[in-house]
Amino acid sequence: xxxxxxxxxxxxxxxxxxxxxxASMELLQILVDNIKEYAILTLDTRGYVTTWTxxxxxxxxxxxxxxxxxxxxxxxPKEEVxxxxxxxxxxxxAREGRLEDESWRVRKDGxxxxxxxxxxxxxxxxxxxxxxxxxxxxxxxxxxAEERLRQQGRDIMEMATVPVVQxxxxxxxxxxxGMLDSARTQQLMERLLQKLTETASxxxxxxxxxVPTIDTQTAQHLIETIKAVRYIGAEVVLTGxxxxxxxxxxxxxxxxxxxxxxxxxxxxLRVAFSLMNMHVGASNGNA
Amino acid sequence: MVSxxxxxIKVRNVLLVSMPADPDDSTVAALQDRTLxxxxxxDVRGLVLDLSKVEIxxxxxxxxxxxxxxxxGLMGGETIIAGMRPSVAIxxxxxxxxxxxxxxxxxxxxxLDLAGQAERKxxxxx
Amino acid sequence: xxxGSQGEVKIQTxxxxxxxxxxxxxxxxxxxxxxxxIARIVTAASELGRNVHKYAGxxxxxxxxLSNGTSSGLELRFEDQGPGIADVNEALREGHTTGGGLGMxxxxxxxxxxxxxxxxxxxxGTTVTxxxxxxx
Numbered sequence: 361x362x363x364x365x366x367x368x369x370x371x372x373x374x375x376x377x378x379x380x381x382x383a384s385m386e387l388l389q390i391l392v393d394n395i396k397e398y399a400i401l402t403l404d405t406r407g408y409v410t411t412w413t414x415x416x417x418x419x420x421x422x423x424x425x426x427x428x429x430x431x432x433x434x435x436x437p438k439e440e441v442x443x444x445x446x447x448x449x450x451x452x453x454a455r456e457g458r459l460e461d462e463s464w465r466v467r468k469d470g471x472x473x474x475x476x477x478x479x480x481x482x483x484x485x486x487x488x489x490x491x492x493x494x495x496x497x498x499x500x501x502x503x504x505a506e507e508r509l510r511q512q513g514r515d516i517m518e519m520a521t522v523p524v525v526q527x528x529x530x531x532x533x534x535x536x537x538g539m540l541d542s543a544r545t546q547q548l549m550e551r552l553l554q555k556l557t558e559t560a561s562x563x564x565x566x567x568x569x570x571v572p573t574i575d576t577q578t579a580q581h582l583i584e585t586i587k588a589v590r591y592i593g594a595e596v597v598l599t600g601x602x603x604x605x606x607x608x609x610x611x612x613x614x615x616x617x618x619x620x621x622x623x624x625x626x627x628x629l630r631v632a633f634s635l636m637n638m639h640v641g642a643s644n645g646n647a
Numbered sequence: 648m649v650s651x652x653x654x655x656i657k658v659r660n661v662l663l664v665s666m667p668a669d670p671d672d673s674t675v676a677a678l679q680d681r682t683l684x685x686x687x688x689x690d691v692r693g694l695v696l697d698l699s700k701v702e703i704x705x706x707x708x709x710x711x712x713x714x715x716x717x718x719x720g721l722m723g724g725e726t727i728i729a730g731m732r733p734s735v736a737i738x739x740x741x742x743x744x745x746x747x748x749x750x751x752x753x754x755x756x757x758x759l760d761l762a763g764q765a766e767r768k769x770x771x772x773x
Numbered sequence: 774x775x776x777g778s779q780g781e782v783k784i785q786t787x788x789x790x791x792x793x794x795x796x797x798x799x800x801x802x803x804x805x806x807x808x809x810x811i812a813r814i815v816t817a818a819s820e821l822g823r824n825v826h827k828y829a830g831x832x833x834x835x836x837x838x839l840s841n842g843t844s845s846g847l848e849l850r851f852e853d854q855g856p857g858i859a860d861v862n863e864a865l866r867e868g869h870t871t872g873g874g875l876g877m878x879x880x881x882x883x884x885x886x887x888x889x890x891x892x893x894x895x896x897x898g899t900t901v902t903x904x905x906x907x908x909x
Contacts, residue, residue: 742884
């Protein structure tokens with residue numbers, strides 16, 4: 361074992377459980393080698409690798425002979441190294457004694473993993489800095505589980521903000537509520553088109569009764585949605601076009617790509633049914 | 648680089664042309680050449696362009712489709728685009744391309760039905 | 774194909790545009806972008822790669838996986854030693870066309886990506902950098 365690790369044992373408790381120093385070291389070695397979750401390694405004061413363990417190899421991919429004497433910045437993503445992250449970490453660990461961080465690390469094969477890292481300053485009996493101990497834990501699984509949860513949350517949120525309801529075989533209804541910004545339009549297009557192809561529905565009723573005002577941007581977003589729906593072979597009927605909305609659209613000079621529009625949802629449904637009868641599962645319009 | 652072939656077959660009086668997932672430029676150019684070649688050889692009512700495998704539609708691909716549809720139109724036929732994927736439809740809209748005077752259908756089957764229906768006036772749309 | 778967090782594709786022939794697309798799709802997929810996001814990124818790459826081929830004859834696309842602590846992303850940089858762009862603002866205006874009707878390269882790519890930077894000098898060349906971040 362290296363000088364730095366020996367110092368840990370002597371510095372804190374001279375022996376472990378009444379064992380001789382040599383036996384203590386052997387025990388420590390066994391622990392370090394066998395804690396499978398944590399990759400333990402040591403660096404010198406400038407950040408060059410001085411010890412390597414089997415778990416470190418398992419986590420980061422390097423053999424001992426490939427990594428001994430190399431700078432620990434090889435474990436970091438390029439842009440972080442360029443930002444001086446490694447120097448900062450050594451500096452802080454030296455100053456505070458210990459640094460904890462959660463961020464990306466890079467394996468030998470270039471793949472990234474999310475890691476929890478503890479960097480500890482190792483000092484001799486006189487207090488001189490001899491190097492650093494680094495313990496890395498792969499949080500990929502935890503991160504993936506978190507990501508899955510977040511995605512579920514997003515899906516629920518998306519359903520709440522862009523609800524797509526099947527009102528009849530072949531007819532989907534999207535009751536839009538609130539304003540249509542870029543992000544919501546993207547959500548709308550993705551969700552609506554997905555559902556249309558999944559259900560093989562020829563008609564989408566886009567109801568804007570709940571949209572308070574139409575500005576140029578919102579109108580543009582509606583036009584895009586109509587175009588995208590047409591591209592996949594379905595058709596949009598825009599409903600809930602109230603008098604004030606109709607006026608705004610005319611004043612803005614907006615051309616809704618020839619989409620059929622109605623003031624009420626009921627009227628829109630009638631159009632949808634007639635479209636269904638006319639076209640057997642296909643759309644009639646310019647792409 | 649080997650590009651996947653375009654499939655061109657005649658089905659029920661229309662030409663069915665299927666494009667691969669990510670055709671390089673020479674394959675896209677071949678779409679136009681092979682369509683026109685086939686149309687001159689066979690008596691077909693029009694073109695059904697099957698894009699169901701296509702993952703990317705850039706401006707060159709879009710322009711080629713629009714031009715091909717225009718040529719087919721000049722020869723008296725119509726073009727129906729079938730099976731465009733949502734991701735492609737959204738990207739095409741955001742990119743701002745136009746696919747010219749074409750109709751669309753969700754599936755090749757629908758497109759063939761549409762092509763087979765009695766000729767009806769297509770409302771002029773921009 | 775390139776492994777790791779960065780790479781490049783030389784754009785010298787028309788066929789290289791497709792090579793660039795494939796490389797970008799691979800990386801974007803590895804980073805974890807969704808299907809529609811990948812379509813946006815690859816299409817933007819195709820437009821910008823096509824610009825390089827069309828206006829400069831040849832150039833290079835460099836890609837970089839990004840992470841800013843809360844999100845991961847992808848950066849693409851298209852460099853050429855071509856004629857350069859005299860008026861960048863003009864070139865970015867929607868609908869700007871310079872011959873061939875394929876003028877949607879820059880405005881289109883800008884629309885599809887989250888960030889875009891253009892550095893260009895007439896007679897020297899152009900570098901277009903675009904970035905996209907995964908939605909949280």
